[in-house]
Amino acid sequence: MLEGKTVNLRVVEREDLPLCAEWVNNPEINGEYEPLLMFSRADIEKWYDSLGPKERWFFIEKKDGTKIGLIRHAAHGWGTMIGGVIIPSERGRGYCTEAVKIMVDYLFLSKDIVRIQARTNQQNVASQRVLEKAGFEREGTMRKSNFSRGKWIDMLIYSILKEEWKEPRILTQTTSK
Template sequence: MIRGEKVCLRPLRRSDLDFLHTYANDPEFEGEYNNFGLKRDRHLLAAFEEDGLLNARFGNLVVTTSDDQFLGTVSYHPQRYGPEASTAYNIGISLAPEQRGKGYGSEAQKLLADYLFKTYPIMRVEATTDITNIAEQRTLEKAGFTREGVLRKAQWRSGDWHDMVLYSKIRGE
């Protein structure tokens, strides 16, 4: 378990899967910026059975309070820039609607970036968010990420192309 002041990150447990499946197709939980269409029922089970959704190709951790109250999830996946050695990790977050705006997101993303730097030989952790998602942009900046620029029409979501803002954190920052 990775502990911060307000939040903890921990691997998924089998008991989390039913809870996550309940919210998998809930537009309120996914929010405007994380809704990418319907997911199959029990879509997480096979991946959980394989490796607990925690490996170098894709990781998914639960965000909780110190007393294990579910707040949401964070995830990461590799982003390659050229050869195999030029790998960064791209991170994302989904918090329950009632848990947003409380500072949990910035701490969770900071803890995740720190974990990735300690675990993998990488120089860079990055995140993207919709250009209109001002709350997440502030959250990433509070977590120590630097705004790098705009990726024009980079993401297809909700029937249209959206501009994304790219943020990064470099090892040692």
């Protein structure tokens, strides 16, 4: 487990997949900017079993163990990408920003990578604020690169380079819990 100040990140296990399925199929949790996609339990199990060592999903948990969101990292040809979600009742309290900072610490401390990136819908201001607060820089726009809610939309690309990653780091400790 990756421990921060107000949240921890816990790797998603196979037995957690029913909760993941419930969340990924809930449009209120995905928010208004993510594609409207539905997955069966079998889809989710197949996807989970296909994850390689360079791709992981983590629950974002409060210190009392309550699960309040998900954050993931995955390796792509052009770098390592991250993305996440917080359940609606827990938004606006800085939890996603802290989860992103923990993930950035973890990735730069554990992998020989120089760049972490995230993509976000141009209208998703909350997501852009999270990335800016976590030290990411806006790089540009991928015009009409994502089909969501019946239309092609522009996506913004953000990144943080290893040399821009500054103290104080927020990952306080790692445990086997």
